[in-house]
Amino acid sequence: MINKKEFTEILEFLEEHIAQIDMVPADDVLQNLWQTRLANDESALRENEFPLNAAVCLVIEVISDREKKILPTIQAEQLVLRYLDQQSIHPDWQQIGILPENGDIYVHLSCRIALEKMAKLVTDVVSLASWDNKECPVCGDSPAFACLEKGQGKRLLVCGACLTQWRYKRIGCAFCNEENPEKLKIVTAEEFPGWSATVCLTCKGYLKTADLRTLTSTPNWYKAVMETLPLDYALTLHEKST
Template sequence: MGETCLSVSETLADIAARRPALKPVLEAFRPLLETRAALTADVREDVAALTLPPFSLERASQGVPLMAGLSLRGLAAPLRTAAQRLLPLLCALEPPALHRNALEALFLQEGTASEQLVEALISGNSPDFQRLASEAGIPPEVLSFALEFIAAPAMRALAARALPAEGDAPWNGAAVWTQGYCPVCGSLPVIATLDKSVFDEKNAFLAGGGGKKRLHCGLCATSWTFRRSTCPACGKQGNEVMEILRESEGANGERLDWCVHCKTYCPTVDLREREAVPDMDAMALGMLHLDMVASRRGLHPLRPSFWNMF
């Protein structure tokens, strides 16, 4: 039998039941997270014309993501579809609301500006992104927040095409991908998990302890294995590099893994301590209580967002 995976709504409801103080924030972001999740299936046909390069062991061993250098021309239609449904929800939040007209002009009109923005985003080309934000009259941090929501459905539909019908993803084979950023789109992870224990139904005597670490990309939803003793931000590795910050009681597998060298942290969920697997995007938001503790201790999120910047 497969493990139970919760939806966005179920994950947020579970978090709110355990942490009522977070309910206003969870409710503010719930429509965004639910709509983004639904849009991935809706734009799948719209991205079918885009061709992903085949997975290359050589490129992966050099730390080159699958989408690096990929032209995203032809992505305007699914981006516009996503913007039509997400912008009203994004603009219900205060920072994007102040720039609603500029955001609508950028994402809802005909043209290639939105495609250029996504290309700058996944290539890590900050000067291009800063220039495009300036031309649009939108603060870069606001544009980045909106763009990642609007681009995510198309990026997730594209990334799903790189997965095999059965078995693990090719970038996880023989630990070929060792980077802390996504092997598909190059984004930094929004959250990490530790795998559940493995049980072989065909042989009751064969069981693994679990605990393999996987990082989860908040943009294209790709997950990849990563060394537990290595910082995904600065790359330092060793037995005394990563520390754990968690509540003394009732943690439910929730913790922050933080680096003693660069003071960067990544929210992490130990699935061995939970019955069901939560939706990872909703779970990242639901660990806001630990984000606040981390901020007081001078730690910085690996993947900044409006809910973890204080």
């Protein structure tokens, strides 16, 4: 099982290698298409526009580095496609001779980082200023985190898939739109200053929030999944007590 240190090493390896993978800049036609979709309250990217080639390249590189195994491109592509469809592909990893838990992390981070780079191409050329939906304007996924901006503390949602950030109303559940303050509870963990979680009593969803007015730096959102586990524990205790 990959520990926190190994997770960081894998993440840094992939972030270094994605910088070496070229993606074709958007031409005027594509830019106009993305902007038109956003104007129609649709996400800029479609499922079939996922950056498959970039994800495949990253999977090949990370497995070569971590497992000392060489995957043919066609096999790596099949792994990525099956993972995108199923989210876990234990039998495939077992056949290759890789621990399934490790393999899933390799392909998960590879897909996330490839999509993040694709999303950056989108946000570099289109405006998200008018987007006020709870789904990501780039890929349509749900938020994984929120953060409060420095200064006025306006809320940004952080996409769980491509890490795109966009402004969203300060009060309200980012999953079901509940706005009744009595239905929205704020939970904190003393050992985790600068972070909180908004719990919706209507849909039972919760969103962890980083207050950038008090934190010394913006979190690395990949690492934050593991680093904010104390908040998840606090939320579990909160749920049991209510």
